[in-house]
Amino acid sequence: MNLEQRGLWAAEAFRSARRPSLLARFGVVALVVMAGLGLALGLQLRSVISDRALDNAERSSLVYLHLVRETFLAPGVAWDPSSGPGVANPAQQSLSEEILGDPEISSEVLSATAWLADGTVAFSTERASIGTVETLPASAVEALAGRPVSVIAGPERVRSDGYVPAEHPGASVLVVDAPFSTTGDDSPELVIEIVTEYTDTAAAVRTDTAVVFGWLGAGLLVLYVALFRLVATASRRLRVQSETNRELAEHDALTGLANRTLLEHRARLALDEARRGGHPLALLLLDLDRFKEINDTLGHHHGDLLLRLVGPRLRSVLGEGDVVARLGGDEFVVLLHQVADVDAARLVGERLLAALDSPFPVDGLDLDVGASLGIAVSPEHGVDVATLLQHADVAMYAAKAKQSGIAVYDPRHDLNSTARLSLLGELRRGIESGQLVLHYQPQAEAGSGAVHGVEALVRWQHPVHGLLAPDEFIPLAESTGLIRPLTLAVLDSALALAARRRTVDEAFTVAVNISAHSLLDPDLTRDVEAALARHGLPGQALVLEITESSIMSDRERARTALVRLADLGVSLSVDDFGTGYSSLAYLHRLPVHELKIDRSFVIGMSSSSNAAIVTASIDMGHALGLRVVAEGVEEQVAWDLLEGFGCDAVQGYHLCRPVAEEALDDWLAERQVDAV
Secondary structure, X not given: OOHXXXXXXXXXXXXXXXXXOHXXXXXXXXXXXXXXXXXXXXXXXXXXXXXXXXXXXXXXXXXXXXXXXXXXXXXXOOOOXXXXXXXXXXXXXXXXXXXXXXXXXXXXXXXXXXXXXOOEEEEEOOHHHOOOEOOOOHHHHHHOOOOOEEEEEOHHHOOOOOOOHHHOOOOOEEEEEEEEOXXXXXXXXXXXXXXXXXXXXXXXXXXXHHHHHHHHHHHHHHHHHHHHHHHHHHHHHHHHHHHXXXXXXXXXXXXXXXXXXXXXXXHHHHHHHHHHHOOOEEEEEEEEOOHHHHHHHHOHHHHHHHHHHHHHHHHXXXXXXXXXXXXXXXXXXXEEOOOOOHHHHHHHHHHHHHHOOOOEXXXXXXXOOOEEEEEEEEOOOOOOHHXXXXXXXXXXXXXXXXXXXXXXXXHHHOOOOHHHHHHHHHHHHHHHOOOEEEEEEEEEEOOOOOEEEEEEEEEEEEOOOEEEOHHHOHHHHHHXXXXXXXXXXXXXXXXXXXXXXXXXXXXXXXXXXXXXXXXXXXXXXXXXXXXXXXXXOOHHHEEEEEEHHHHHHOHHHHHHHHHHHHHOOOEEEEEEEOOOOOOHHHHHHOOOOEEEEOHHHHHOOOOHHHHHHHHHHHHHHHHOOOEEEEOOOOOHHHHHHHHHHOOOEEOOOOOOOOEOHHHXXXXXXXXXXXXX
């Protein structure tokens, strides 16, 4: 994984990490709410404590207030206005001395003062102020309105001969002002003020408030911790479940590999990076061969175990940044983030196939599994994930059809392209309207040169594109269901020629190629039998050529089909022999009559290895009692070598190129004259 790619994926992860988690957000919100609730409750409780303390202090003050009132306004000692304003009588003077001198009272009552409504000090524990006129304090003025008033004040409100305010800095006192009437009516003309000690009460209030705040904070903290742990546990479970769900959503449950969702996500990121960097990107789609056979034979359990082993094999040959994904079934996809070109992608594909060559150990069994691989490279074959996957799939099926192992996307293989869809409709109409034509290539006996048979090779005389070779339309027919009507049309034309030629040469045969799809068609035997009957021919007039790879694709079904065809008297030929994986033991079980050595070995007989292969093939065919035909004979030297090796018949350009039916008649007539 390069630095740019790491940075791209790291940035995405960082953006996710910057978002606070649900648990963190809950913790902050819960902490703020509980702190606010605790503060509100604490302040409320402090207010309650303070109010109760103040109420108790007021009650104590009222006791002394009534003492002063009873003494000051008692009958016989009450103040006589006629004696002059502000003059205290002896009883009032003795009260001042009692308040100042009684330790019990003086410890509670710091001072006592009585004012007339005009501010005259009628009585005070500060005796020097008696008889003076003062501005009434605000609490005293408020009390003259008719109700007692209490306030918390500093030591400066104490009026006593034995109290020096400067000696009590920071002290708190409770001031209680109560209105009284000396005449008994509702208009008070006298205010009595009692000042009591409040410092200890204030300290007690602070202490009690601190205790309340402490217990309340501790309780809320315990509640917060318990609630946070509960939510944290639930959050962890949700996170684990979320991660599990994401893992299941992005990974294949059986193999643990990335699934289609994660593959498409990674591929989109990689495509963005590739566009910025200006380098190609490749998708390789791989499909296991013979997996269905393993599943059907050994069961799904062994199939699942095998699929689990594929991922590690593929990863072992890939780079760090490459992705291996399973799309489903036996299909795997490899994402190559950076490749030089198509050839480089092909080299990686070859390494992937090589990694699957070794047998897979599954429950004590060594299973051999091959694969077919399709390659699509961006931007050449597509610039989005869906197109690349589709084109890699097309290439994979092309590789499987050709038994080539690997194929790079080619628009000509794409059945979903507009041109191919158009060609499909034209092929269907072409079969129905007789546009298919047969060219014939003669076969000659290697020793005598006598010609008693031909191979029919189909062509399509397209009204626009001209004469099309089989490679341009046979794969299309095989993949769309048109192969059966096409095969029937070829059989009909070839047998018509055989019926006509057998009037001249009773040993004349015609060979027709049968695809793997046709071989496994359960109606093939019935179709061949009907075609022979329609032209009045015995089975011996027809040779059906089947490629070695077609026989090996599904051996049991192929053997069953070949047995049924042989029962009709039809000769069976193994075409392209030497290019497949058949064994002598298996060939011996098949009712075949002929081997056709592939032209690639015949053309290359100048090399000792190819000559050895041709010789071995001839000897093996004869050992099995089979007739051996060599294809690709293009010169007399090759013919002479094959005759020397003991080959039975030859076919190739040196003898005759494939020709139309009319030209074949002329060629056969000319050859007959030459033979005479």
